[in-house]
Amino acid sequence: MIHKSAIISSKAKIGVNVKIGHYSVIYDNVVIGDNTIIEGFCEIGYPTNLADGNPLIIGNNSYIRSHSIFYEGSSFKEKLVTGHRVTVREKTYAGLNLQIGTLSDIQGDCQIGDYVRTHSNVHIGKHSKIGNYIWIFPYVVLTNDPHPPSETMLGVAVKDFAVIATMAVILPGITVNEHALVGAHSLVNKDVPYGMVVAGNPAKILCETSKIKLKDNPQLSAYPWPRHFRRGYPDSVTEEWRSMFGEKII
Template sequence: MPVADTVVLGENVVIYHPDLANLYGCKIGDGTRVGTFVEIQSDVEIGANCKIQSHCFICSGVTIEDGVFVGHGVMFTNDRYPRAINDDGSLQSAADWTCLPTRVSKGASIGSNATILPDLVIGQYALVAAGAVVTRSVPDHAIVAGNPARIVGSTSPSQRTPA
């Protein structure tokens, strides 16, 4: 499914291969670029001048502010206890779980193949290292790496340390 009619696109948004993306019910800000094989679900808001690399999954409940970089293969989640069925064996529906929000703040960067668990905030200008599993909120300007992600440095110009 390409870009659905329910998608709200700002000015100068680039979707490199619309036939190889799955976007529905989301809002994408001015100047943002979206790579191939990306899925952006309903109730997602992406700010202006972001870069969403290929093979990303951005699920309902995610808000991405302006100027954010999302590397290749980044996966967001919105449910801490995912299940296909209820205790009685019936298939779960939207009424059987709560969508937990995630916010990626202005200027943050998320490296390739990172996994972002729900109900957290990635701070302004924070950097999530490639392959990290983010299980809790990340402070502004923090560099986090590992599984679970831990602070390993700072992006603050006055405190910049290597990752």
């Protein structure tokens, strides 16, 4: 169902069973997959020369909440989900089931893997490279300019299964490696090693993530988190985790 107040370009390609809310605008260079919901007051495929003429592609079964803006020139696989008032710039390429929290901002020229979760008010700077199964919590900032303002951009890299806790700032060119945990309010100015906890300003290595125990079950390690957390992930993924980590997921 398309609301009568929505403005839909005749050049846009709209899949079947797509719902578009009141006063939303769908621009020319847009492909929207089947069974997608776009709520009211959104701008989808906002024109920009920086897109090099490439379309905005929204995968099947996506859900974009109200007042969100997506520029042309980006591509999202199935089950994209956003909060309200999200902004995503051009040349953002994301995998399956990306979740973008309310008031978050992706500045474009970014690569994002499968099943990435960002909470509200997250800023992802240009040239960020984010792997699979990442958690980024509220008010996290991934920076990219080593001596602002300048034309130099060094994107942050976040590797598979890493977790970045609330209000952390990752400085330009830093890599947060697999299974690492960045503590809340941290300023990260050095690469974070595999499977380590860092925290503080500047962030320092505290311990291996496996040393942290679950609050509700102190006999078990909280990390790697896929051993005990699977809400929102399909069975095919959690079965892969069982094989990968060699333990039953509780």
